[in-house]
Structure formats: C-alpha cells, structure tokens
Amino acid sequence: MNFSIEKNDARSNARAAVLTTDHGEIKTPVFMPVGTVGSVKAVHVRDLEEAVKAQIILGNTYHLYLRPGLDVIKAAGGLHQFNGWHHPILTDSGGFQVFSLNDIRKMKEDGVVFRSHIDGSKHLFTPERVMDIERVIGADIMMAFDECAPGTSEYGYAKEAMERTHRWLDRCVQQFCATEPLYGYKQSLFPIVQGCTFKDLRIQSAEFVASKNCDGNAIGGLAVGEPTEVMYEMIEVVNSVLPENKPRYLMGVGTPANLLEAVSRGVDMFDCVMPTRNGRNGMIFTSQGIINIKNERWKYDFSPVDEDGHVYADTQYSKAYLRHLIISKEILGPMIATVHNLGFYVWLVDEARRHIIEGDFAEWRDMMLPKITHRIS
DSSP states (O other), rough: EEEEEEOOOOOOOOEEEEETTEEEEEEEEEEOOTTTSSTTTTTOHHHIIIIISSOEEEEEEHHHHHHHHHHHHHTTTTTHHHHOOOOOOOEEEEEEHHOGGGEEEEEEOOOEEOTTTTOOOOEEEEEHHHHHHHHHTTTTEOOOOOOOOOOTOOHHHHHHHHHHHHHHHHHHHHHHHHHHOOOSOOEEEOEEEEETTTHHHHHHHHHHOOOOHOOOEOOOOOOSSOOHHHHHHHHHHHHTTTTTTTEEEETTOOHHHHHHHHTTOOOOOOOOSSSHHHHHTEEEOOOOOOTTTTTTTGTTOOOOTTTTTTHHHHHBBBBHHHHHHTTOOOOOOHHHHHHHHHHHHHHHHHHHHHHHHHHHHHHHHHHHHHHOOOOOO
C-alpha cells in the first residue's frame, strides 16, 4: 500500500491524498459505503460504480462469518469475486458487532465468546481468529480486533478496554505477519485507537498504535454516545499523535457535517450506515439541507428529488413520487433514496478534496456547513 499526500490545506489540517492498493487507487478524503453482508443494501454494483462513483466499500467480518460463511467465500475466491466488486474493500473486525451483543456474549482475555443473533449458535472471536477470517474474506484493508467501549464509559472501564485492545493488537500483528494473503494480492492491517473521551487515554492509545508502523491507522470508539464537540476534540488529540504520512480512518462517522469537520481535522477515510439506513426511512441529504420525504408538504412537489443532481435518480424522479414509494413501502423507494444519499456523500467528500487542492477548502467548508445542517422539513 502506498499513501501520497498531494496537498495540505493552509487554514486547517485537511489534506488531499492518494491511497494505492492492488485493487486500485483511492483518492482521499473518501467516503466508503457500508456493505454489511457483502452488499450495499438496495444498490447494484453497477450503480455503486457508475452513479455513486464509490471508490471502496466495506464488508462486515461478523456478519460475513455467520452468513454466507467462510467456506462459501473461500470457494468463490474471496469477497471481490463473490459480490462482483473488483475495487478496494475494507473489512471491519466484527468487534463493534460482537460487543453490541451485551446479553449473548462473554469477554475473556483470550477473546470473546458470543452467540449468533441468527440461530443462537456459540462462536469464539480471538485476535488470531479474526485475522484468519479477514484473510479468507480477502479485503484490501483488514481492521484489527478491538474492544469498542461506549462513549459514556467511566475512566476505569475505558482504560481497561484500551489496554485489552492494545494486547489484542499485538496478537493481531503477530498473526497478520505469520500468515499470507490467499488470493494473490496484498492486504494491509489497520490498528484502531481507543480510549473513549479521555485525552490521556487517547494519546496513550495513539502512541501505541503509531508504534506498530502499520500501513494506516483508525480512530474507533467515537460517535457512540458522546457529545459531538467532544468527538471533534478527541479527533484533534489523536491526529496530533498519529503519523501524517499514513491514512487516518474515522470509523462509523457520520453526518455530512461530521465529515467536513473531521476532514478539517486531518481525517482521510470515513464510513457510516447513515446515508443508507436513513435513506431507507425517508431522510434525504442534499446540498441545501435535510429532507424528510415522508412529510405531507412533498405530496404535490413534482420537482426533482435533488435539483443539483449528483446521480441519475435525483433528476429522473420527483419528490412526490419518491414520497409515494416510501409511504407505500415499495422496494424502489429505498433504492432511489439510498443511491441519492450515497451519491451525495461521495460528492461531498469529492468536493472537499477539490477545494483542498484549489486552496479554498476552509472558505467552502464554512459556506457549506449551514446549508447541509439545515432541516428543510
């Protein structure tokens, strides 16, 4: 993997860069659509490529491990061959999903025993096992197995979870180095900074993660209950420690405004289920504000879904028609809304990149933030 910075913004910590993998280049800042079980919900690969213009998507280790299972994925030749997406893929470690199963998992130093949410069967995730699973899935970027503590955690638990994450990271690195990719292309390992909302823990974790000298680094455990301003503060703290010559990935964040604020603070990579999940429920993100398409005011509005038109669905369908589909629970409604929202998110970070290169990112950001946070309905 190669990471090359093209331009640093003069008035913030934003930067434009290129991340090169064996499955292609990724121009950053980048938003990565979430493909939990090997698909981005309600979106064809062709639409991801041609309409949304996604550069990289995510797969979820926990869900793919349970369904369709490692035997199927390995027989297919890896996730790229299985789902038909021949561009970069990142897999999370499944840690967030496992730790969210509060009532059906038990944590030990060795790893986490949990029961499947599908059939109740018992499974064990250890750092070594997760590395092996991610080798089978075959993602270009593999995430280390970590413990994601809630944003409201007390200091003692946050410290304990961070230290366990560090011990598990050592084991992840060891297993990663002891194994080889299965499908003829290189894979990279990204460790994850934890520490909740405590500055000293975040610094300690960032220093530990940076010392591993992996191809890139991630910031986890944010947008999990803490106030937004605290999240921004923690990003600044962590990025003041993480090396500038490696990509920085903020996991699971967030709103369009979160993306621009985090780009300003030196983040390069993002993922979030918000554009897909919220889109399926009728929330439409646009450059002029946020629309609840279910509201009565759109019933007779035959203007395009988004006059700015970032994807074909924006101008091919009207707000009234999309409202009708969503209200009627027609499958096409969530498909249109999802393609639109993903297209908008990708457009937004692409515009951020363009303005970084042109040298007026800070001014553009200040102009955009009031617009994209405005609730039209």
